Amino acid sequence: MKLVQRAASISLVALFILAPGPGAAANNHALDNDNVLMGAGAHFAWILFDAIKADLEAKTGRKTILFGQNSMLGVGCNAGIKAAKQGTKSRETFGFVCCPLSDEEIEKEQLIVYPLAKEPILILTHKDNPLDNLSADDVRAIFRGDKLNWNELGGADKPIVVVTRLHCKKRPGHWKTILPDAKAFRQERLNVKSAAAMVQRVSDFTSAIGHTGATWKFKAGDNVKILTVDGYKPTAENLRSGKYPFYRQLSAITNHNPTPDVVKLIKQAQTGAAFRKVAQQYELLPLNPLQ
Amino acid sequence: MLSTYRARLIFYTSLLTLFLLATLAYTYVYSRNAILEQAENNITNTARLLTGNIEMEENELLHYAEVIRDDPRIQEYMFMVTKVGAEQNALRRLFERNFGWLPIERFVFVDLNGQAQLDTQNADLANAVQEHLKYSENEIFYTQGSQGLELVAWAPIAYQGTPLGTVAVTHILNSGWLSQHQNYSGGHLFIEKNNVVQLSTLPQSEGKTFLPRDNTLVIDDDIYQVRAIPLSGEGMSSPHLWHGLSEQEMLNQLTRHSQLILALAILGGLAVLTMGLMIARNFNRPLSQLMHITKAVTQGALPTMGRAAETNEINTLANRFSEMLQSLREKQEEIDRVHKRLEESAITDSLTGLHNRRYLKQIFPKLFAQAQRELHCLSGLMLDLDYFKRINDRHGHLAGDLCLAHMGQILKESCRASDYVFRMGGEEFLILSMSDSTLGGELLAEKIRSALRKNPVTYKQTRICMTTSIGVSVADNNLDAEAALTNLLFQADKALYAAKNKGRNRVIIYNHSLYSTSTTQDAMS
Numbered sequence: 001m002k003l004v005q006r007a008a009s010i011s012l013v014a015l016f017i018l019a020p021g022p023g024a025a026a027n028n029h030a031l032d033n034d035n036v037l038m039g040a041g042a043h044f045a046w047i048l049f050d051a052i053k054a055d056l057e058a059k060t061g062r063k064t065i066l067f068g069q070n071s072m073l074g075v076g077c078n079a080g081i082k083a084a085k086q087g088t089k090s091r092e093t094f095g096f097v098c099c100p101l102s103d104e105e106i107e108k109e110q111l112i113v114y115p116l117a118k119e120p121i122l123i124l125t126h127k128d129n130p131l132d133n134l135s136a137d138d139v140r141a142i143f144r145g146d147k148l149n150w151n152e153l154g155g156a157d158k159p160i161v162v163v164t165r166l167h168c169k170k171r172p173g174h175w176k177t178i179l180p181d182a183k184a185f186r187q188e189r190l191n192v193k194s195a196a197a198m199v200q201r202v203s204d205f206t207s208a209i210g211h212t213g214a215t216w217k218f219k220a221g222d223n224v225k226i227l228t229v230d231g232y233k234p235t236a237e238n239l240r241s242g243k244y245p246f247y248r249q250l251s252a253i254t255n256h257n258p259t260p261d262v263v264k265l266i267k268q269a270q271t272g273a274a275f276r277k278v279a280q281q282y283e284l285l286p287l288n289p290l291q
Numbered sequence: 292m293l294s295t296y297r298a299r300l301i302f303y304t305s306l307l308t309l310f311l312l313a314t315l316a317y318t319y320v321y322s323r324n325a326i327l328e329q330a331e332n333n334i335t336n337t338a339r340l341l342t343g344n345i346e347m348e349e350n351e352l353l354h355y356a357e358v359i360r361d362d363p364r365i366q367e368y369m370f371m372v373t374k375v376g377a378e379q380n381a382l383r384r385l386f387e388r389n390f391g392w393l394p395i396e397r398f399v400f401v402d403l404n405g406q407a408q409l410d411t412q413n414a415d416l417a418n419a420v421q422e423h424l425k426y427s428e429n430e431i432f433y434t435q436g437s438q439g440l441e442l443v444a445w446a447p448i449a450y451q452g453t454p455l456g457t458v459a460v461t462h463i464l465n466s467g468w469l470s471q472h473q474n475y476s477g478g479h480l481f482i483e484k485n486n487v488v489q490l491s492t493l494p495q496s497e498g499k500t501f502l503p504r505d506n507t508l509v510i511d512d513d514i515y516q517v518r519a520i521p522l523s524g525e526g527m528s529s530p531h532l533w534h535g536l537s538e539q540e541m542l543n544q545l546t547r548h549s550q551l552i553l554a555l556a557i558l559g560g561l562a563v564l565t566m567g568l569m570i571a572r573n574f575n576r577p578l579s580q581l582m583h584i585t586k587a588v589t590q591g592a593l594p595t596m597g598r599a600a601e602t603n604e605i606n607t608l609a610n611r612f613s614e615m616l617q618s619l620r621e622k623q624e625e626i627d628r629v630h631k632r633l634e635e636s637a638i639t640d641s642l643t644g645l646h647n648r649r650y651l652k653q654i655f656p657k658l659f660a661q662a663q664r665e666l667h668c669l670s671g672l673m674l675d676l677d678y679f680k681r682i683n684d685r686h687g688h689l690a691g692d693l694c695l696a697h698m699g700q701i702l703k704e705s706c707r708a709s710d711y712v713f714r715m716g717g718e719e720f721l722i723l724s725m726s727d728s729t730l731g732g733e734l735l736a737e738k739i740r741s742a743l744r745k746n747p748v749t750y751k752q753t754r755i756c757m758t759t760s761i762g763v764s765v766a767d768n769n770l771d772a773e774a775a776l777t778n779l780l781f782q783a784d785k786a787l788y789a790a791k792n793k794g795r796n797r798v799i800i801y802n803h804s805l806y807s808t809s810t811t812q813d814a815m816s
Contacts, residue, residue, distance in 0.1 A: 148375075159376035188375050190367050204381040205371065 037064045037265055041080030041096025043195065044119060044215040044250055048096075048269070048278055055274035060265050062092075077168055084111055084253040092259045094266060098213065099174040100249045114252040114266045115287035117279055120214040120234030121177065121246035123227045124199070126206040131155045133228040136245045142209055143179055145186030150207060162189035163201040163210035174248035175211060199224055213248060215282045236285040249287065297575050304567030308560055315556040319549055326545050331516070334536045337476040338518035341534055344475060348462065349431045349523050353444040355393050356430075356460045360446040362389065365458075370450035373402045379409055395460040397441070400448070402456040420445055420459045431523040433464075433530055439490065440464040440482050440530045442522075464532075466490060478536040479515070489530060501533070514538040577605045581612060593620045640714040642692055643699025651713045651721065656772040658711070658723055667725050669766040670732025673783035674702075674739065676718035677758040677795040690750040694757055697748045705739045721783070729765045729800075736761040736798040744796065758796035762786025765801075 037060070039045070049066040056064050067083075080095030087093040101113060123139055125131065131153060134142070141147045142160055151157040166175055166182045179185055192198045195212045202210040203223040210224075214234055218224065226234065229244055238244035252266045269275055270286070279286050359365055368385050371377040386398065386409065399416045400408040407417035419434040420443065431444050445459040462468075469480045473492045482490040483501040491497050496510045508515045515535035522532055577599070587594050596613035599606040638650030646654070662669040676682075676698060683691040695718060702712045702720060710724040724735050740759055747756040764782035766775045786801040793799065 158378065161371050161375055161377045161381075188370070190371060201367075204368070204384055205377050206380070207377055208381075 037062050037092045037094070037262060038067065038083065039064070039080075039094045039096065039252075040067045040075075040083035042077050042098035042250075043075070044098055044213055045080070045096035047215045047217070047282065048116070048250075048275065051278040051281075052269060052272060052274035055272050056265050056268050059268045059272065060261050062261050062265070064265065077171070080253060081109055081111065085109060085255050087255050087258060087262065089257075089259055092262050094258065094262050095253045097171075097251050097253055098248055099168045099171045100251065101171055101253070105171070110256050111253045112256060112258065114254070114270060116250045116252055116270055116275075117284035117286045118236075118239050118247045119250050119282070119284050120236075120239055120244055121175065121211050121248055122214055122216070122234050123229060123246065124202045124208075124210045124212060124224045125227055126202055126208055127223045127225045128206045129155060129225070131227065132225070133231055136229050139209075139227075139229060139246075140179055143185050145188070156207075158207035161201075161205040161208040162186050163192060163198055163205075163208050164189050165192050165195065165198050165210075165212070167193075177246045177248070178211065211246070214284070235283045236279065239283075239285040247285075250284070297571070297579065300567065300570055300575055304563060304570075308563045311559045311563060312556055315552050315559065319552045322548055322552070323545055326541065326548060330536060330541045334478065334516050334518055334534065337478065337536075338520055338534050341472060341476055341480075341520045341532075344472065345520060345522065345532075349442060349444065352395065352442055352460060352462050353430050353446070355395055356444040356446040356458055359386075359390055359393075359398075359460065360448045360458050364389065366448060366450040366455070369400055369408070369448055369455045369458075370453065372400070372408055373455050374450075374453070382409055393460070394462075396438070396463040397436075397461040399459050400456055401445075401459060403454060408456070416441070416443070416459060416461060419443065420457055424457070429523060433522050435484060435489070435530055436461070436463075438463050438465070464490075466492070476534060478534055478540075480520075481517070481533040481535060482530050483533055484530040493535075503533070508535060573603065574605060577609050581609055584612065584616070588616070588619075593623060595620075640699075643696050643714050645699050645702065645720070646711060646713045648713060648715055651711075651715075651723075652776070654711060655723070655776045658725065659766060659768075659772045659775055662725060662766065663768045666768075667727060668729050668731065669768075669779075670722075670724045670726060670729065670735070671764050671766065671779040671783045672722040672724065672732055672736045672739070673715075673762040673764075673780070673787040674698075674720040674722070674736075674759050675787055675791065677760055677791075679718035682755060682757070686750055686753065686755060690748075690755060693750055694748050694755060697746070698743060698757065698759070701743050701746060702739060705742050706735065710735070721780070732763045732765060733798060733800055736763050740796065740798055760787055760790035760795045761798045762788065762790055763798060763800045 039049070045066060049064075053064060053066075067079075077097040077099060080097045081101075082095070083093045084095035096116075097113075098119070100115075101109075101111065105111075106113060123134065129150070131150065134153065138147060138153055142153075143162055143164065145162070147153060147160060149157060149159055162185070164175070164185055166185065168174060169182055190201050190208075192201055192210075195216050198210045198212050199216070199218065199222050202208040203221075228234075229246065232238045232243040234244050234246070239247050252269060254262055254266065258266075276286060278284065364385055365382075368377075368382045372379055372382050382400070390398075397413055397416055398409065399413040399420070401417045401420050402408050405417060405421040407414045415437050416434075419436065419441075423429075423432045423434070423443070423445075430446065431442070434441055434443055441461040441463050443459055443461045445457050448455045448458045464482065469482070469490060469492045473480055479491060479493045479496075481488050481493070481496065481501060486500060486502050488496045488499050488501045493510070499510060501508065503517045506517055508517045515537055517533045517535040520532040520534055522529070580596070584594055584596060593616055596609065596616060598610050598613055601607045601610060638646055638653065640647045658669055661667070676694065679691065679694070682694055695714075698718075698720070699712070699714065702722065706712055706722060706724065710722055713721040713723075715721050722735065722739075724732055726732060726735075740761055743757055743759050747754045749755070762783045763786055764779050766779045768775070770778060782801040786799040790797045790799040
């Protein structure tokens with residue numbers, strides 16, 4: 001039995017050693033198949049991309065690969081910007097960012113931004129929290145530290161645990177729709193580095209409050225709930241009407257010399273039927289310039 | 292002194308037995324000291340071993356505390372609990388999710404105010420940590436908690452440079468812990484506080500006074516050799532750990548050892564004696580038998596020896612010797628037979644089968660002595676075949692020999708078994724006959740004369756008639772044997788001569804007149 005296990009272990013190790021790594025896989029795709037288009041970016045892109053990949057490939061006739069979700073390469077907005085910058089005719093790449101880029105950054109990095117959609121930023125609390133709605137001011141007051149106990153908001157007598165994910169600090173929008181500056185947030189807070197950690201923290205503390213994008217896929221064991229703000233749910237319609245105040249802008253980006261196929265792919269992502277279906281599912285507000 | 296193998300064998304066996312017994316006695320005496328000395332070393336070494344093990348355990352527990360302390364999520368949650376006032380359950384859930392697998396018994400966060408933050412049931416532990424921090428910075432200490440003696444490791448915890456308090460983990464030193472360490476060490480372990488046994492692998496000692504003197508302690512009339520096991524951060528009021536070894540157990544061990552040695556001595560002695568007996572049986576006994584037989588052989592005897600299976604050299608040698616004896620016996624028997632034949636031929640006349648003159652000289656003293664002893668008459672009958680020379684001349688010497696043999700046969704048949712018949716030479720014979728009176732000889736002589744005359748010899752179809760003249764005399768019992776024989780032969784011969792002179796074929800009894808006649812004739816001749 002031990003011999004079998006040992007042989008199996010050796011086989012697995014051998015496969016692992018002989019198998020090409022994620023980077024190698026990407027290079028091989030590029031070398032072996034000129035039709036591959038490659039992208040990277042923030043996590044929302046995985047949700048989007050998985051849903052529209054077949055549609056994109058059908059329209060462009062090109063195989064497309066998005067790094068990040070499985071390979072853990074190219075995660076985050078910075079990775080999306082890097083992928084966009086690296087695009088050439090022989091290596092056709094693009095990126096996704098979850099927040100709008102500043103004009104300075106667009107100019108500096110020589111990028112073209114293709115707005116995709118607005119994504120509501122959800123306000124999360126523990127599911128045991130009796131409150132279901134907060135005003136935008138209260139949300140801001142809580143994150144600012146002006147409100148320290150839920151009883152100040154009509155809730156239980158529990159100190160509020162603020163959980164934040166203040167990423168992309170130099171870019172406008174996103175969490176900055178809650179408070180414009182990281183320094184404005186309450187100092188006694190939990191600052192996490194991923195949406196998963198955010199959901200975990202809010203699940204752990206019954207008196208916690210946090211935020212994350214609407215494209216986050218919650219799991220059954222997550223003890224969180226989504227609050228309405230000023231009585232409005234975080235929907236695309238409420239974003240369009242301006243009744244729901246917290247959102248971020250999702251965009252695709254390329255360098256100044258995108259290939260026609262990359263442009264075609266992005267246009268398809270902006271306007272395609274598959275994209276609209278995803279947007280409807282996750283309450284994204286499409287930002288199709290044609291519209 | 293040790294000239295024989297038997298003596299050497301006994302000596303060597305005795306020497307071996309003595310050596311064995313002396314070795315075992317030496318072993319017993321020195322093993323006792325060695326056991327006591329070894330027990331002394333063992334208890335010291337065991338104390339060192341236990342100290343090392345406990346140090347490892349202390350460091351391991353401290354490592355757990357540091358792992359918890361260094362976890363950023365724990366720091367965040369601790370911050371939220373202590374600084375923001377969030378509920379402790381979040382911290383507990385995080386701890387159980389991330390560190391529930393740690394092999395620790397109790398865990399507590401002590402905030403800067405000394406309050407237990409994770410579990411109020413561990414308030415005593417929080418207090419112990421606070422008390423400890425008042426007088427010591429040692430990261431490991433022991434305390435008597437609600438669940439018994441506990442090993443405590445603590446580490447300060449902070450969040451982004453802000454001190455939050457202390458994280459402490461414990462390992463309870465209960466009876467299971469003691470038993471586990473007892474398995475490594477043997478003997479017994481005692482946890483003592485304020486000179487009283489709090490917990491022990493020796494249950495009857497719990498609650499009893501623990502005041503060792505010179506590393507010796509008496510519990511229930513049993514003396515224990517004890518050594519202190521130093522514990523980190525141990526203070527005067529802290530519990531103390533001791534390792535003890537019962538002298539009674541050591542003595543029991545010694546007794547078992549001595550019994551073992553005694554058993555070995557008996558078995559060894561029996562083994563040596565058995566070996567000696569086996570050697571004696573297989574080597575000395577056949578050798579002694581050979582020696583006895585060779586001695587008998589040198590004394591002229593040729594005893595018989597049984598044969599043994601030739602399983603060894605000694606038995607083979609004995610068998611060869613037995614065969615040699617058998618061969619000698621056969622030779623001796625042949626020699627005896629030849630000797631007997633020679634002896635018989637020396638006293639027997641070959642023609643007639645009668646005794647000769649040599650045998651007469653041998654047998655006469657016996658017969659004469661018998662006659663003297665029994666007051667019998669020993670008669671001597673001197674016979675001479677009449678006209679024998681004429682038979683020889685007429686019929687030849689073969690006929691003469693036949694006549695002599697025939698006469699010998701007549702004489703044997705006529706005489707009693709107790710009579711002796713001799714051929715004295717030529718055609719002359721002598722008969723010695725024992726009887727109650729002088730008449731016996733005369734009657735025998737007449738019987739013989741008559742039988743010979745009536746039984747002629749046939750030679751080549753010719754009848755040869757024979758007669759004999761017989762002179763009879765009686766031995767004088769008053770003489771000695773030699774003189775009696777000479778006298779008897781002389782007188783019988785005189786009587787025979789008289790029978791010849793009177794015409795042959797007759798019997799003449801000697802009397803003194805014959806003596807005077809013969810004497811006269813001898814003188815004249």
